[in-house]
Amino acid sequence: xxxxxxxxxxxxxxxxxxxxxxxxxxxxxxxxxxxxxxxxxxxxxxxxxxxxxxxxxxxxxxxxx
Amino acid sequence: xxxxxxxxxxxxxxxxxxxxxxxxxxxxxxxxxxxxxxxxxxxxxxxxxxxxxxxxxxxxxxxxxxxxxxxxxxxxxxxxxxxxxxxxxxxxxxxxxxxxxxxxxxxxxxxxxxxxxxxxxxxxxxxxxxxxxxxxxxxxxxxxxxxxxxxxxxxxxxxxxxxxxxxxxxxxxxxxxx
Numbered sequence: 001x002x003x004x005x006x007x008x009x010x011x012x013x014x015x016x017x018x019x020x021x022x023x024x025x026x027x028x029x030x031x032x033x034x035x036x037x038x039x040x041x042x043x044x045x046x047x048x049x050x051x052x053x054x055x056x057x058x059x060x061x062x063x064x065x
Numbered sequence: 066x067x068x069x070x071x072x073x074x075x076x077x078x079x080x081x082x083x084x085x086x087x088x089x090x091x092x093x094x095x096x097x098x099x100x101x102x103x104x105x106x107x108x109x110x111x112x113x114x115x116x117x118x119x120x121x122x123x124x125x126x127x128x129x130x131x132x133x134x135x136x137x138x139x140x141x142x143x144x145x146x147x148x149x150x151x152x153x154x155x156x157x158x159x160x161x162x163x164x165x166x167x168x169x170x171x172x173x174x175x176x177x178x179x180x181x182x183x184x185x186x187x188x189x190x191x192x193x194x195x196x197x198x199x200x201x202x203x204x205x206x207x208x209x210x211x212x213x214x215x216x217x218x219x220x221x222x223x224x225x226x227x228x229x230x231x232x233x234x235x236x237x238x239x240x241x242x243x
Contacts, residue, residue: 027168028161028166028167028168029229030169031152031167031169031170032169033150033151033191035150036142036192037144037149039116040115041113041115041116042113042114043111043112046110046112047107047109049107050108
């Protein structure tokens with residue numbers, strides 16, 4: 001469901017003369033470094049040994065004396 | 066005014082949140098590596114490794130030696146500001162990061178500690194890695210002296226990571242009033 005602007009009551013303390021804090025959001029959540037800066041690297045051969053399914057760490061009773 | 070240094074030099078295999086490990090290799094499994102019942106007992110594969118300067122994000126209390134509450138250490142990449150591109154390479158981008166307006170990054174002050182001098186750097190929350198605790202302890206011990214981010218900057222970093230990680234995108238936002 002879309003919220004129309006006439007369904008939302010503007011905050012009464014916001015004056016029309018208040019300067020807009022920027023038309024865009026201040027936070028940019030999506031900014032990213034697309035390519036990691038070059039660092040030494042390479043390839044290694046690994047041998048994967050099948051192990052048993054991992055178990056959770058035992059949960060302690062924090063109230064136990 | 067009380068001096069609140071950002072960094073201290075530490076050594077040994079004690080690991081805490083905020084520890085910086087330079088030149089640490091992280092391992093990237095290839096895509097298509099489907100480890101499951103259909104594969105043989107032993108499988109040989111080629112992993113990519115790449116060197117990173119990483120910072121420990123796991124909580125210090127989870128990393129107490131002998132009383133670890135985790136089996137892997139959460140790490141994220143740290144870049145020198147001089148080596149990043151895009152928006153962050155601009156003064157506006159750096160200022161945005163400094164103000165916390167780019168939640169995927171957290172800016173760290175220059176390090177003036179003798180032997181560990183560095184310019185401003187950014188922690189990249191979009192590039193996280195995990196390595197076994199034992200491996201990280203060995204590496205930390207191997208590298209000798211290293212840098213540790215100190216309180217309250219360490220907690221500030223942890224808060225920034227939590228803020229980025231817990232973000233929620235609303236499908237329908239409330240329209241702007243201006």
